[in-house]
Every structure is written in structure tokens, then in C-alpha cells.
Amino acid sequence: MHWPFEAFIGLRYLRAKRRNGFISFISLISIVGIALGVAALIIVLSVMNGFQKEIRGRILSVASHLEVSTYDGRLDHWRQVAQVGSAQPHVLAGAPFVNGQGLFSAYGNVRGGLVRGIEPALEDKVVDVGRHMVAGKLESLRPGEFGMALGAELARQLNVGLGDKVMLFVPQGTITPAGMLPRSKQFTVVGIFKVDMFEFDASLAMVNLRDAQVLSRMGDSVSGVRFKLDDPMLAPTVKQALRAKLPQNLVTDWTDTNSNYFRAVQIEKRMMTIILTLIVAVAAFNLVSTLVMVVTDKQADIAILRTLGASPASIMKIFMIQGSVAGVLGTLSGVASGVLIALNLDVIVPLIERVIGSKILSSEVYMIDYLPSDVQWSDVSTITLISLALALFATLYPSWRAARTQPAEALRYE
Incomplete structure (x- = not known):
């Protein structure tokens, strides 16, 4: 299988080397940040969906x-x-x-x-x-x-x-x-x-x-x-x-x-979605700083590629691929861990309650005394698309900056 040279070079830049290990560490932190944000968003929305579904079912068992x-x-x-x-x-x-x-x-x-x-x-x-x-x-x-x-x-x-x-x-x-x-x-x-x-x-x-x-x-x-x-x-x-x-x-x-209750839950769900999406956005835009450092570090490489005939569009693709792969890895890791935790909250929460020795929820305050979970795949797919879109958007400026590199200027002091 023959890979396009842009993909080959972009994936190669993801691998840590001795002289750019710090950049790779920052890239790893960005991937982990995206994963944590996506997982938190999936878990919180699943709990709120489960809470709404459970309360609705219990209300309708009497009302x-x-x-x-x-x-x-x-x-x-x-x-x-x-x-x-x-x-x-x-x-x-x-x-x-x-x-x-x-x-x-x-x-x-x-x-x-x-x-x-x-x-x-x-x-x-x-x-x-x-x-x-x-x-x-x-x-x-x-x-x-x-x-x-x-x-x-x-x-x-x-x-x-x-x-x-x-x-x-x-x-x-x-x-x-x-x-x-x-x-x-x-x-x-x-x-x-x-x-x-x-x-x-x-x-x-x-x-x-x-x-x-x-x-x-x-x-x-x-x-x-x-x-x-x-x-x-x-x-x-x-x-x-x-x-x-x-x-x-x-x-x-x-x-x-029950309009006031369900309206409050819906507003709370929207606000939590916005807040946690901003967390994902912050993690995704960490890729900007990572890619900017990579572009600065690879000035000589970019100049050589340009002198060998690579177009500015190809240079831009290289760094977009590098940043997008990091975004995909973080998103998929977050989706997998978030869905796994959300589907097993009925086991995880009682274990935490036994460790801390107290109940997390009181039925007198929250109507139920456990954390229900309802994973809705429409939410999961929406979160996945938003995270991937943010990661892709975060690669645009560093990639554009790399594409503007002038070979003569970059090789002057090499």
C-alpha cells in the first residue's frame, strides 16, 4: 500500500525523537485532554439522560x-x-x-x-x-x-x-x-x-x-x-x-x-453540554501550541521539502494530518472510555460509596439515591463530530503558517 507522502511525513512527525521529546509530550497531553473532555461529556450527559428517564418513569408510575x-x-x-x-x-x-x-x-x-x-x-x-x-x-x-x-x-x-x-x-x-x-x-x-x-x-x-x-x-x-x-x-x-x-x-x-422540573433539567443539561464542550475545545486548541512548536522545530525540513518541489498545499496537509490524527486518537479514546464508564455506573458508583462510606445522592433531595445512566448514541455521535471538528479547526492556523515558510529564509542560518 502506497501512502501519500503528506500522510507519511505527518505520521512520522508524531513519533517522539530525542531532540523533540518535549513537543511529543505536549502532544500527548493534548490527546489526553481531549479524551478526558469527551469522556466527561459523555458520562455527564448519560447520567442526566438517565436521571430524566428514571424520574419520568417514576412520576408516571403514580401520575x-x-x-x-x-x-x-x-x-x-x-x-x-x-x-x-x-x-x-x-x-x-x-x-x-x-x-x-x-x-x-x-x-x-x-x-x-x-x-x-x-x-x-x-x-x-x-x-x-x-x-x-x-x-x-x-x-x-x-x-x-x-x-x-x-x-x-x-x-x-x-x-x-x-x-x-x-x-x-x-x-x-x-x-x-x-x-x-x-x-x-x-x-x-x-x-x-x-x-x-x-x-x-x-x-x-x-x-x-x-x-x-x-x-x-x-x-x-x-x-x-x-x-x-x-x-x-x-x-x-x-x-x-x-x-x-x-x-x-x-x-x-x-x-x-411537572413542567418546572423537566425544564430545569433540560436547561441544566444544555449548560453542562456548553461547559464541557468548552473543556474539549480548550484541550483541542492545545494542539495549536503543539503544532506551532512543531512548525518552528521543522523549519529546515519544511524548507527542504519546498526546494524538492512540495507545494504550500502539501506542507499544509502534512501538519493538518499530524494534528488531526492527534484529535482522532483523543476523541476515540474519550468515546471508548466515556461509553464504558457510563454503561457500568451501576457498578462503579456503589464501589465508590463503599470506599468513602457514604451515599453520593440522597433520595430526599434528588428523588433517587443512585446515579442512573442512559447512553444515547445520538449524543455520542454529536460529541464525536464536535470534538473532531474542533481538532481539525485547531490545525488550520499552524498548518497555514507552515505553508508560508520561505525556503531561503529558513535555510539562511542552517
């Missing part, structure tokens, strides 16, 4: 994809709404619900939280809470028996388990001779669920729909109807279609109720 309600919190014709919603494309199931705030009291412990009235058979088709039951079953919430399913953290705070009694106080008051008193009802704990999201595990309780209607004095009305889609990402599209069908109702989707 529905789509909700239809009213501005006053009382939906009378909910069966008609459920029928209209279920007839929409991509809608798999619907379920009515009653939402309300409540105060839970047991064994001297008092906690506030959200009370949700559900139809267990229908609810299980809309969200995945049934699969997260750690004790009891969702089907145990039978009408008239006033059973209650608690989040695991809420149950721990109240110090209750299956079969224990919990007194529930709701804001709807009862007028008595002594004045307005909050309404209360004793419930029996028939289930405990754990969705691994502190917000829900510590504040959500579910009761039968009919019991919630009785307690809230809503008759046959509900707070709204929840729907599940075959693709959660289509929720905004289906929402617009439902708004046209139900103009008098309030239609929201999961992106509305």
Missing part, C-alpha cells in the same frame, strides 16, 4: 399521562368525559379519581398529605402503583370498608402497618353547636406502596373512590378522569385534540404538572 378535570374541582359528567377520552387515538384506558388534602393521625403521629380516591380495577390500567405494592393489594380498597393504601415513607412516619387504624381529617368542615369542626373518619391500612420517589412515598394515600366521595360529600361527582397513552411523549398532542372535544373542561398532561 397519569393525561387528566381531564374542571376549574372548580368537581366533574359531574365524568362518564361522558371518560367515553370521549377513551375514544381518542393512542388512549389505552381511563379512570376517575377524587383528590383532596388530608391530615393523617396515628399513635400520636400527625402528617399531612394528598388523599386520592380511586377505582382499583381501573386505576391499575392507568398507572403502575399496583406493581409497587410492598404489602397488601390495591384490590383491597373496597367501597364501604374505608381501607387505605399508604406510601411507604408516610406509613413509616405514622408508625403503622397492615391492619392498623389511621384517623383522616379533611378540610371540609361540619357545622356543630361548638362551631366549624374538620370532618374525620377512621381508615384501616390495607396496603403499602413504594414507588421510590420521596414526594409520593411520603405524602400520598389512596382510598376507594366511593369512600372518598362520601367523605368529601361529592355524591356521584369526581375530581376528574385520568388517561393512559401508548406513548407518553404524545400527551401534548392528545391534549390538544381533547381540548377541542371538551372545551368546557380543564385538560392537562404530565408535562404541564
Whole structure:
């Protein structure tokens, strides 16, 4: 195989020699810097993608994809709404619900939280809470028996388990001779669920729909109807279609109720991408100083090549090849190490936690207590192209400077 002489000379310049070992060391540092920047960018984006995916999955295990309600919190014709919603494309199931705030009291412990009235058979088709039951079953919430399913953290705070009694106080008051008193009802704990999201595990309780209607004095009305889609990402599209069908109702989707969180994650992801890309850029532009030193060191060689007939374009290609190969080596090394680490974070992070003796993440602050990772190959390819482009761009000035070398000037003092 015959290599073009530009490639042969450019690759030869990459090899360290005794008199230019320092230049080769600087070149090695540039390659390592590019590799570290690319690896860090891949790992950080994979963790943020995994975090977003994990939180979204956990939110949707309790929150529905789509909700239809009213501005006053009382939906009378909910069966008609459920029928209209279920007839929409991509809608798999619907379920009515009653939402309300409540105060839970047991064994001297008092906690506030959200009370949700559900139809267990229908609810299980809309969200995945049934699969997260750690004790009891969702089907145990039978009408008239006033059973209650608690989040695991809420149950721990109240110090209750299956079969224990919990007194529930709701804001709807009862007028008595002594004045307005909050309404209360004793419930029996028939289930405990754990969705691994502190917000829900510590504040959500579910009761039968009919019991919630009785307690809230809503008759046959509900707070709204929840729907599940075959693709959660289509929720905004289906929402617009439902708004046209139900103009008098309030239609929201999961992106509305959690918009601030996901917007914050998206902004954070973009900022981290910009910051880490700048790190890659700094490492890539270290190639500029490396190639400038190489060009200065090789002045005599460049002059000889010119006198032998090499064109300025050929000289420029020599140094562009040298710098580009360094950029490619750094990029490929960074991609390989970054993907390898990102795919094995579930092993690496627990090992680090055992070494330092503490948890890196707290579920009370970050909603989850481990670092999830979701390597998206579109991100990897984008990072690779950006790194290669920066490395190639960094070679242009030194290569152009080398091409402008005048043989007579370069050989005057040789």
C-alpha cells in the first residue's frame, strides 16, 4: 500500500525523537485532554439522560399521562368525559379519581398529605402503583370498608402497618353547636406502596373512590378522569385534540404538572453540554501550541521539502494530518472510555460509596439515591463530530503558517 507522502511525513512527525521529546509530550497531553473532555461529556450527559428517564418513569408510575378535570374541582359528567377520552387515538384506558388534602393521625403521629380516591380495577390500567405494592393489594380498597393504601415513607412516619387504624381529617368542615369542626373518619391500612420517589412515598394515600366521595360529600361527582397513552411523549398532542372535544373542561398532561422540573433539567443539561464542550475545545486548541512548536522545530525540513518541489498545499496537509490524527486518537479514546464508564455506573458508583462510606445522592433531595445512566448514541455521535471538528479547526492556523515558510529564509542560518 502506497501512502501519500503528506500522510507519511505527518505520521512520522508524531513519533517522539530525542531532540523533540518535549513537543511529543505536549502532544500527548493534548490527546489526553481531549479524551478526558469527551469522556466527561459523555458520562455527564448519560447520567442526566438517565436521571430524566428514571424520574419520568417514576412520576408516571403514580401520575397519569393525561387528566381531564374542571376549574372548580368537581366533574359531574365524568362518564361522558371518560367515553370521549377513551375514544381518542393512542388512549389505552381511563379512570376517575377524587383528590383532596388530608391530615393523617396515628399513635400520636400527625402528617399531612394528598388523599386520592380511586377505582382499583381501573386505576391499575392507568398507572403502575399496583406493581409497587410492598404489602397488601390495591384490590383491597373496597367501597364501604374505608381501607387505605399508604406510601411507604408516610406509613413509616405514622408508625403503622397492615391492619392498623389511621384517623383522616379533611378540610371540609361540619357545622356543630361548638362551631366549624374538620370532618374525620377512621381508615384501616390495607396496603403499602413504594414507588421510590420521596414526594409520593411520603405524602400520598389512596382510598376507594366511593369512600372518598362520601367523605368529601361529592355524591356521584369526581375530581376528574385520568388517561393512559401508548406513548407518553404524545400527551401534548392528545391534549390538544381533547381540548377541542371538551372545551368546557380543564385538560392537562404530565408535562404541564411537572413542567418546572423537566425544564430545569433540560436547561441544566444544555449548560453542562456548553461547559464541557468548552473543556474539549480548550484541550483541542492545545494542539495549536503543539503544532506551532512543531512548525518552528521543522523549519529546515519544511524548507527542504519546498526546494524538492512540495507545494504550500502539501506542507499544509502534512501538519493538518499530524494534528488531526492527534484529535482522532483523543476523541476515540474519550468515546471508548466515556461509553464504558457510563454503561457500568451501576457498578462503579456503589464501589465508590463503599470506599468513602457514604451515599453520593440522597433520595430526599434528588428523588433517587443512585446515579442512573442512559447512553444515547445520538449524543455520542454529536460529541464525536464536535470534538473532531474542533481538532481539525485547531490545525488550520499552524498548518497555514507552515505553508508560508520561505525556503531561503529558513535555510539562511542552517
